[in-house]
Amino acid sequence: MDVMKKVPVREQDPKVRATNFEEVCYGYNEEEAVAEAERCLNCKNARCVEGCPVNIDIPTFIREVKERKFEDAANTIALSSALPAVCGRVCPQESQCEGKCIRGIKGESISIGKLERFVADWSRENGFVPKAAETKLGKKVAVIGSGPSGLTCAGDLAKMGYDVTIFEALHEPGGVLTYGIPEFRLPKQAVVQPEIDNVRKLGVKIETNVIIGKTVTIDELMDEEGFSAVFIGSGAGLPKFMGIPGENANGVFSANEYLTRSNLMKAFRDDYDTPIAAGKKVVVVGGGNVAMDAARTALRLGAEVHVVYRRSEAELPARVEEVHHAKEEGIIFDLLTNPTEILADEKGWVKGMNVVKMELGEPDASGRRRPVEVKGSDYTIDCDTVIMSLGTSPNPLISNTTDGLDVNKHKCIVADEANGQTSREGVFAGGDAVTGAATVILAMEAGKAGARGIHEYLSNK
């Protein structure tokens, strides 16, 4: 075995997986995991730990894997993360823990994410259960939203002994993990559900179908229902559209709608009632992770799929692994191309999209080279479905109904990074609701910070 190289991970064949919703990556088995763990140098000042937003003690858990003490490894990870099976799958490891790994300087970094996933899957399959708090503090905390930030904050507070209730607007908990990220990257029944159940086993109650700001307000929670503090982890779910002509034609969807129909409402399954207009030729506009997920979902529903993105491949914001998987499966990339109009037939259905070619000019404020139109390069792409994946912003429902809660010009809640404190006493916030659309692990980090902040606040009260 070449110690400079990662132990390869087995994946479903691209041709086969393009037609099903089963997980793409099989993960390591025990032998593979131990072999990969043996490559780790067990560094004293392990740089990988700095790269992990929740500072998992990576060298220790990897050593425990090497020694086949998988339960110990699970305990080590549980000290820092409540959702290891999720993070091991969807964290952008290449730019975090693995990006900092010493091994990565000369060879390939350790597959930290895949090892974390292995430990999490092992402990689930072997019935490992996290410990609930022994002391109860007798104080109630409300958490709004059951995405990664809310789940993490709730789990940490419950471990400290607080009586925690999560309020979730949708009928299923999990946030983007449930409604956004597709089954083939993050299985719901097998992976997400058990991690949420683990948070429940810590004593956290989850009340679904409650929209804070509509069903009940933050003030009512604090004044009438006896909650001493509130954490807002409501995410950034409001989809953007381009504002081009024809965007309201039938067959134009936001990525959120398309993915929600498929993931949350399980439209891809025959035994669920919600319909989805799968499309025969689908154009996805955008180049991020969400665009890749929408494209690969449409592909699995049987469509020919084009991703239209206005910059070049180097600027694609999606993870390299996702782009690679998408290409393998047969997604066609129309780069340096920008939509100008969506064309509809007389019944209002999409029949095509006018686009214009772009070239890269001077760098803009984001440091990326700005795309500019190539005059006279317009052409029409035939298609019956368009999925807009242009990013999302926080939903103003909560800020509009909570007096004294400051938001910035992007409608993001203003909160202290270190402890989640907002402009309202007793109200904390974190995750996408504060930062705008980011990542699972950053949302979890913010959930942890919020739990610390709430504990400090309630201890001094």
Added chain:
Amino acid sequence: MYPILKAEKLADKIYLMEVKAPRVAKSCQPGEFVIVKIDEAGERIPLTICDYNREEGTITIVFQTVGASSEKMSHLQAGDSFHDFVGPLGNPSEFVKEDLEVLKNKKYLFVAGGVGTAPVYPQVKWLKEHGIDADVIVGAKTKDLLILEKEMEAVAGNLYVTTDDGSYVRKGMVTDVIKDLVQNQGKKYDVCVAIGPMIMMKFVCLLTKELEIPTIVSLNPIMVDGTGMCGACRVTVGGEVKFACVDGPEFDGHAVNFDEAMKRQQMYKTAEGRAILKLQEGDTHHGGCGHCSDN
């Protein structure tokens, strides 16, 4: 789980249910709606709140069977439960927030079409409770499809019923009644609220624009989450794209692009048609042959 306390058939294809949902009943206002889900695999179905009882913690909904899901819902009985019941969603009717003294000087005309009578009812009732008598026009295709007549009579200032086929009270469309009231009987209205099928709202708006009566409509586009997350419910109002679930569902009717809204409502007709076939004919129809999936 949200238990159904009462289930009643009001007319052909129209059902009323009273559902225990204390949190919704505590906070809801006229004009708002709920989303219900029958079981684990069910669709999220938006329905306007037709009545509420804060003490009992109950919400009344009235719905018409149009597709597979509402058909399935019509088989639920008292004692059964909804798997999910979330709300209130959307914004309350504008008058709820208005100054009562200003409101008392305004003359309201409500125009209800078919099952739209249900969402009109809580609004008229609210006004009555606040000492304001509104005129109400209720239109139905035929006598047997008329719903909530007694209830409406109890809260309306004047109630004008009309049937398309003349089988009850008078023959004609709701628009004929509006013309009659304004042009022949010399009635003046400051605000018209029209709720019913899109096509009815469209024609009411064309008329009230001519008559210069500001008009509010309640739009019912296709929805998924109802919280502003998916954009399925987008409608164009005054040239701007709005999400009906969070910006509405009530809008200035004279600014709504009804033609677009009506086209968008047809979006799942074909797909849903297949679902109905599956429901009616069991395993004989899957729609999976690839020949009937043109949509």
